[in-house]
Amino acid sequence: MTDLLRRLVRTPQGAAGLVLVGVVLLAVIVGPLLAPYDPEAMAPLLRYKGPGMTHLLGTDQYGRDILSRLLVGARATVVMAVLATLLGTLFGALLGTASAFLGGRADEAIMRTVDAIMSIPSLLFALLIVNLLGKSEVNALLAIGIAFTPGMARIARSVALAVRKQDYVNAAIARGEGSLHIVLREMLPNVVAPIVVETTIRVAFAVMLFATLSFLGLGTQPPAPEWGLMVAEARKYLNLSPWMLIWPSLAIAMVAIGFNLLGDGLRDALNPRT
């Protein structure tokens, strides 16, 4: 593990990604303690303020401190997005690898189903699931996880097909290993690298999807300080104070860039050959 970390830091992308994600994680863990104000305390006299000494990043349409809202909201936004992505990755990787391993008719059946699901836009699909399950944060998480599964399955399968042809898989079959062992222990570790990269990129999408669901009233409910929800609400007041929109957008961008860079670095660090 320390070896992996050392290799990660040695690449510039890995180091930069680690710093950005580190900052985000810091906000996730101790954000509420660092917040200077109550994120939901309204101040009618201090509305639409730009960045200043009392309110570092300014205030929103109810006079709530944006910095405090960002720090407190990090938990809801980032943790949910990461969890949803991991869920989708896990399902997708397992499905894709198993499909490649089984081959033949089972592979056809699984992948054609995946194709059918992929033809539905992920937002629509997530909406459908939330509507079926009822609106709540956990259901939104589940919906995004399921919506991400087909894409992940496709990527995992394309890599797993090449792995399937390797002789170590043949060797495992020849010595009589069970299918589960072959998929989990022989194939999956060799499929991981491209999946990790895809996962990190998807985290940014997940943040946006959450925001959209929240905006439509199907995910996080106001007045919770979720970043995507903050962007969605700030849209209406763009002409009064652009800062309301800029800060949460920047925060989301930082998460996206941080995870992307981390993914690039991990791709290199995870390859034992380098």
Added chain:
Amino acid sequence: MQQPQPALTIAGYSLDYLTPRGIHHALVDIDLTIARGEVVGLVGESGSGKTSLAWSIMRYLPGNARENDGRILLGQDDMRRMTPAGIEAIRGRRIGMVFQDPSTSLNPTLSLGIQLAEVLERHRGLTRRQAWAEGEAMLARVGLKDPAGMMRRYPHQASGGEKQRVVIAQAFACQPECILFDEPTTALDVITARQILDLFAELQAETGVASLYISHDLALVSRVAGRVAVLHHGKMVEQGPVGAVFGSPREDYTRRLVAAVPRPDRRLVDDLDPARMTAAPLVEARAVSVEYGRRSAIARLFGSDRAPVIGNRAVSLDVRPGEIVGVVGESGSGKSTLARALTGLNPFSGEIVFDGRPIRGLADMDGGYRRDVQIIFQHPDSSLNPRQRIGEILSRPLRLHERLSAAAEAARIGDLLEQVRLPAAHAARYPHQLSGGEKQRVAIARAFATAPRLVICDEITSALDVSVQAAVIELLLDLRRRHGTAYLFITHDLNLVRQIAHRVAVMYRGDLVELLDAQAFATGPTHPYTRSLVEAVPVPVG
């Protein structure tokens, strides 16, 4: 009269690669000259710098290469002082190169004619029409039937041998002064390789080009080359006429290299005593057939009945306990298919009888059969999972077939490694941290973990260097002496098979054409295919 100017002169040339782990000396102080009309063989094991030398002559080096101020002269001209444009004008015109694998050295999206005509247009200033006519003449010259038709074909429509002929035609097209051949027959099967070599000798005599023939196969080099240079770790160990260097090597390294080449007249195994020759077979394949490809639902719907590809056609073969049966044949002859059927990697029809027990399909292959029959694959890089440590790789067969405590398991892994002459500490390493030979030893250790009675060796030495191959063979024979294991030894190296096999099975296009005793194989094969195969094999050196 003064000495004729050599076609290629390399003097005091050194090459380093800068790697993250420090400087790697690829070539150290190389001196080599090739006169016009001469063929110089360059031999050495993988990593000895053979290909690096070829690329430095072609002036095509990666960015991390650092050279000293040695000279590389083509005729009178110093290649190292030339501008990139000057080099481009020379490549293909005054110096050509033929690569190992014709299927990757030709562009799959262009027809063979376009690729050949391009060279002529660029370097000899011909028009498209002239170049096309000249190309046809060249193809006829390299012995291709129907050159006009061949010009219009694409690489995938030609066989490996035909493609290599086109590449050779390309190299000879502009009558260059010097051609580099980088293992041009390694990717071809024995008989095709023999034909390519004959063609090479013919063209060589006719054009008087200076050739550098790179190969790891000493027997091959002794057939084509007049002089030979031996490379070892980037240093030129020995240089001289082929007969002298291989016949009475002066250097210790050359001697070891020559000694490692398999010689069919030096048997490495005891011949089985008559009692065991009549013993009941350990495994017997009865009319085992394998077909590849399944008809898709759509194909069935439209009633197209494309015949499936035949992997094996009713192959019957038996292996007695402790016996080594060699299986030879060219690539695509069904050798590996048979191995895969016997290990349950391919569905098959027919019957396999193992130790008196009939096995009619994959479902009959239970834990006992899986334990008794093991397979070792050709490439250890692909047969060892790159993300598992050696210890974990070796622990899998143990866990499947016997229950051991953690301590006992670790001890067994240590024993296994020791058995294949590797330090027990290797258990903590990953495959990429080992050399090719060491990796193959790990694969052997894994096969022997369950004390099998039959081990199928599928070309296990063909990815290894000669000296490593000799050590691996010795290890296999040693393990056989200790455990009495029978081997089904699949290879394309006939000299090797004649050294170690008790009986030899010859396969051709999915059929088993002959099953012979080792003596009969050497003296008088009856089937015409076997005869041409035996004749095509280069006689070993020394």
